[in-house]
Amino acid sequence: MRMLAVWVVVLAGLGQAVWASPEFWRHEWPRTDFETTSVENWVEILSGGPPKDGIPALDDPVFLSVAEEERIEGTEPVIAVEIAGAEPRAYPLRYLTWHEIVNDSVGGVPVAVTFCPLCNSALTFDRRVGGRVLSFGVSGKLRHSDMVMYDRETQSWWQQALGEAIVGELTGMRLDQVPSWMESFAEFRARNPQGLVMDEPGYPRDYGRNPYVGYDSSKRPFLYSGDPPPHGVPALMRVVRVGDRAWPMDRLAREGEIREAGVTISWRPGQASALDTGRIAEGRDVGSVRVRDAQGRDVPHDVMFAFAFHAFWPQGKWMLGR
Structure with missing residues (x-):
């Protein structure tokens, strides 16, 4: 069955998913305030297999001009981010499938470009919350199959689909969503001949493959x-x-x-x-x-x-x- 390959990759050889509870997770998350949370039913949160940062988020990515990019096929999906004062940027899903979060800054706006493959959810957020700039990582947890992110500053957990903190000090805070959209690389390139595309990260991944x-x-x-x-x-x-x-x-x-x-x-x-x-x-x-x-x-x-x-x-x- 071809779906078996999906589960093997996602679980990364770690066996069955583990039911979450504050008691179970405290040893992995000693700085997270589990007493402050909007989660009412902890069985909604599961381990997806990889541990904290087992899916490595990207920071300060490098970009190429679209004219220089020769690896990405025209039909491949990218997340387009166009902010006034900056060249339009394309974040290819061939990379985000393996990393899920990119912490970047576009036109002076600190952004988190995110993609949850299990929900097909591609959202871009402003990383400024309550007077500080946050940076995000992948917790390895899922809720309703959607990625749970965390911020490195307070170790609070954030629901990607909602852009809302659900566990920890920042519970109830929301990220402002920045307009972005998924389109083909060919469409982005035709509209933005002077645009930029994120370069291939320096990780040993089979980029371009769909796991x-x-x-x-x-x-x-x-x-x-x-x-x-x-x-x-x-x-x-x-x-x-x-x-x-x-x-x-x-x-x-x-x-x-x-x-x-x-x-x-x-x-x-x-x-x-x-x-x-x-x-x-x-x-x-x-x-x-x-x-x-x-x-x-x-x-x-x-x-x-x-x-x-x-x-x-x-x-x-x-x-x-x-």
């Missing part, structure tokens, strides 16, 4: 025991989340453009799935999405799996159309 072969075609998410999405929406259908609303990707692909709830969501083909075939560049076409407001400004959003939207926004509104 989660067939994941977005599976029936059930990994380490998720919550309810399935309503309305018959498949658990691993991609949805575009804006606030507490979700638009299914099949509707977007069918209609091309949707104007609802104060936003315009456009879809175009050309971006390969990072969670399909063994080589990311060969993944099936899942298309690219942009979300803009009435003034044409980019709107913070996420393209995540339906089960994750339902888990974190159980009362959210499903924009199913007619």
Whole structure:
């Protein structure tokens, strides 16, 4: 079974997932204030296999001009970050699949560019919170299959999908989301011929390979025991989340453009799935999405799996159309 390879890679030979509890985790996290938390049910938090920093976040990445980049295929997905006063930057998923967080600074804004493969959630956050600049690492924990990040300054735990601290000193604090979007490298390059693309990190990884072969075609998410999405929406259908609303990707692909709830969501083909075939560049076409407001400004959003939207926004509104 090809999904077996997914579990072997994710668990990294560490065996079955371990149920979390404050008592169990204190030895690994001696500086984390477990008495301060918004988590009501600790069994929601599991070990995904790798330990703290077993998936190494990146700091101060190096960039190339798009004209210099020759390794990345045009269909490969990147996270585009465009901030006034700085050259647009592309963060390839071929690297973020293996590192999940990049701590960077763009146009004077300290940002964390994040990607949770198990939820297909790609979010960029402003790292400034309460008058200080935080830096983030990968905790190795999952909640509803979504990455739990941590900040190195207070060792607080943060839910990636929410951008909110859920355990520790900073519990209840939220990160401001910076508009960013996933698109093909070819699309980024055509729009930004003077843009920059993150260079290959200096780690021994098979960059360009997808360790989660067939994941977005599976029936059930990994380490998720919550309810399935309503309305018959498949658990691993991609949805575009804006606030507490979700638009299914099949509707977007069918209609091309949707104007609802104060936003315009456009879809175009050309971006390969990072969670399909063994080589990311060969993944099936899942298309690219942009979300803009009435003034044409980019709107913070996420393209995540339906089960994750339902888990974190159980009362959210499903924009199913007619």
